[in-house]
Amino acid sequence: MSFTTRFLTACLALFSVAGLKLAATTPSETRSPLRLLVVMGHSRYSAADLLKTAGLAINARVTPSEMIDGCKTLAETGLFEKVNYRYTLEAGDGYQLTLRLVENPQLYKVKIAVPGIAEEELWADLKSRSPLFTQEMPISSEAWYLSTLQEILRERGRSERLTANLRTDARFSGKLEVIVSPSVAMRDVVREASSGHGTIAAPVASF
Numbered sequence: 001m002s003f004t005t006r007f008l009t010a011c012l013a014l015f016s017v018a019g020l021k022l023a024a025t026t027p028s029e030t031r032s033p034l035r036l037l038v039v040m041g042h043s044r045y046s047a048a049d050l051l052k053t054a055g056l057a058i059n060a061r062v063t064p065s066e067m068i069d070g071c072k073t074l075a076e077t078g079l080f081e082k083v084n085y086r087y088t089l090e091a092g093d094g095y096q097l098t099l100r101l102v103e104n105p106q107l108y109k110v111k112i113a114v115p116g117i118a119e120e121e122l123w124a125d126l127k128s129r130s131p132l133f134t135q136e137m138p139i140s141s142e143a144w145y146l147s148t149l150q151e152i153l154r155e156r157g158r159s160e161r162l163t164a165n166l167r168t169d170a171r172f173s174g175k176l177e178v179i180v181s182p183s184v185a186m187r188d189v190v191r192e193a194s195s196g197h198g199t200i201a202a203p204v205a206s207f
Contacts, residue, residue: 029063033094041101049131050074050099059094067097077132078141079104104138108166112149113181117156125152137178139166149180 034056039047054070056062067087075083082102087095112122126133129148137145142164149162160182167179 029065030089031061031063032089033059034062034067034097035059035090035094036096038096038098039101040099042099042103044103044134045079045132050101053077053130053132056097062095067095071099074099074101077130077144078138079132079144104140106138107136108139109177110135110137110145111177111179113179114153114158114160114162115182117158122149122152139178142178145180 035058037047037051037056037058039050042050051057054073056067056070064087067085071083071085074080080101081104082100084100086098086100088098089095112119114122123133123135126145126148133145133148146162146164153160153162162180163183165179165181167177
């Protein structure tokens with residue numbers, strides 16, 4: 001049985017608050033069912049949750065560009081140091097998409113403090129958008145968390161600008177935690193130098 005393997009040009013994705021920029025190629029846009037997802041190098045997240053966050057579904061008809069866009073979406077989360085992909089098309093059947101992920105190792109506990117809204121409600125809203133939102137995150141996921149929470153607040157008619165701040169909490173044996181709250185409420189919290197802002201390198205490439 002013949003297989004057609006398509007390798008796309010490796011490219012560097014730059015992740016920032018504005019989004020992910022990817023120098024893309026134009027592959028042959030054959031629309032076929034996505035029959036199988038194979039994920040290597042992950043331990044925190046299930047294949048089903050990765051697939052949902054990527055906006056893909058098994059047996060749904062997709063094009064190569066749509067699969068690549070799904071990989072870009074995963075990179076935009078900031079949860080991974082690398083997102084490598086490969087897809088193959090079996091004649092008469094469909095695509096197999098293989099992901100090779102490198103997870104960001106350092107996680108921080110996350111607390112959300114928005115006056116007038118229970119933290120549990122906001123976590124439920126985040127989870128409804130992606131099951132990859134958890135109460136621990138790497139610093140590189142800050143923009144993803146903040147932008148999604150800002151969208152949730154706008155839908156609730158709120159206009160506060162949120163910020164994320166690192167601080168040491170004695171309840172967690174001196175471990176750092178990330179506090180997400182309206183910026184005006186965080187004037188008494190000193191940002192640790194390691195928290196930082198800026199551009200996070202998140203390579204997306206074929207293999």
